[in-house]
Amino acid sequence: MKTFVICLDSFKPEYLKSTPFLRELTRDNSWGSLETVFGYTGIGAAIISGKYPEVTGIWREFCFSDSSPFKLIRYFESIEHTCLGKVTRLATDILFNLSRFMTNHGYYTSTRIIPFSLLPMVEPAMRSAWCQKGCLPVETIFDYLREKKTNFFYHDWPSVYKNNQRKFSFLQPNNDKFKVDLLLKEIPNHDFFWIRLWNLDSVSHNNDRGSKPLTSALLELDNHIKGLFTAMGQEEFKFLLWSDHGMVKVTRNVDVSKLLSGLESKFLVDSTSIRFYNVEPTESMEIMKRLKTTPGYFLDEGLKKKYKLGKLKKYGELFFLANPGVCFLPNNYSVSTVRGMHGYDPKIPEQKGIYLTNMISSDRKDLHITDLFQVIKSNL
Ligand SMILES: [Zn+2]
Structure with a gap:
């Protein structure tokens, strides 16, 4: 029997009100809210392995590293904000992904907008694609x-x-219609399908609930899933629709560039957190003083345990996390303000995603993303 595992990136349970086909599916199948692991890239690692960052070692997209592949970019620091600087970044991204392709490491990414001064000491935490061995x-x-x-x-x-x-x-093209059409074409050739539909994530970062763009993105997504079910017709199949997180309404964008200027320590800003590296004891007091009135909290040992992060020193030594609804700018990904963000404490309801499946036969029950590993495995 064929199995489809489809990630509906950023889908929240409340979106079911705007997706008639998915809502219909909830009647005869199991569904509920889905709590994810804290952070970003660690979420993918959690569903494919059933483990938290303390075991997978994967938490954020970038970690600090002595063997950064971007070391040479230090020579271009003075031209970073010129046209030539833009060309240098593009060339770096192309060369980086080409080298991954040549060495058969299928986790492709880019330098995002991480400053040239920082790139020589960071590298992407993942190397291989989620489906690759090892x-x-x-x-x-x-x-x-x-x-x-x-x-x-x-x-x-x-x-x-x-x-x-x-x-x-x-x-x-990186668009959902293309991916679904490709999936439909591939149905006769495979037994297990894993795809990620992405459009809702970018739309919900930039539009409020109830807005026209978000409503039509939801309907479009609903139609993609309907298209798959229609294509399968009477044939029996297993499915798991899941989302990697929800979306929290951003109520405050905080510019951290001035706040942290002149610090000796290096730091990465991931939208909802600031991670400091190589922090001198005297400077940690200074950092705490500067962030005193910023809405957020420092990650202590208790919280590391709560989020099951383990000893992930490569991600930083001192972590400042935003309160829900707060977004730090500029960050690794953007300089502009957004209307929605994820990456907050996974316990808050707005941050939760969803699962909808015919692989388990329980009544509605809320699950954790690490539970889905077993759900999928036991159905193969
Ligand atoms: Zn996102």
Whole structure:
């Protein structure tokens, strides 16, 4: 029987009001809210392995590193904000991804907008795509599929794999319609399908609930799923629709550039957190003083335990986390204000995602993202 695991990036339970087909599906299938792990990239690691960052070692997209692949960019620091600087960044991104492609490490990314002064000491935490062998130090769903010799199709743009064969996909459009059409074409060739639909995430970062763009993005997503069910017709199949997080309304954007200027320590800003590296004891007092009136809190040992982060020193030594609804600017990804953000304490309701599946037969029950690993595995 074919199995479809589809990520509806940023889908919150309340969106069911605007998605008639998905709402209909909740009648005869199991569904509930889905608590995710704290952070960003660690969420993907959690669903494929059932483990928290303390075990997977994956928490944020970038970590601090002595073997950064971006070391040479230090020579271009003085031209960072010129046209030539932009060309240098683009060339760096192309070369970086090309080297990943050549060495068969399928987790593609870019330097985002991390300052040139910082890039020589950071690197992306993930190297291989989620479906690749050895991408995490623990067993993944895809290891299990390999073991069972199940044909799989994996699409998390720009990483596309048919079984263990990567496909060159950089020139394919990163839009949901294209991905769903491709999925429909691939149905006869595989038994397990893993795809991620992304459009809702970017729309909900920039538009409020009830706005026209968000309402139409939800309807579009609803139609994509309806299209898959229609294509399957009477054939029985298993499905798990899940989202990696919800979206919290941003009520305050805080410019941290002036607040933290002149500090000796290096730091990365991830929208909802500031991570300091190589902090001298005298400077940690200064950092705390400067952030005293900023709405947020420092991560202490108790919270590290609560979020199951383990000893992830490579991500930083001192962490300041935003209160829900607060976004730090400029950050690794953006200089402009947004209307929605995720990456807050996973316990708050707005931050929760959703699951909807016919793989378990319980009544509505809220789950944690690490539970889904077992749900998928036991259905293969
Ligand atoms: Zn997002």
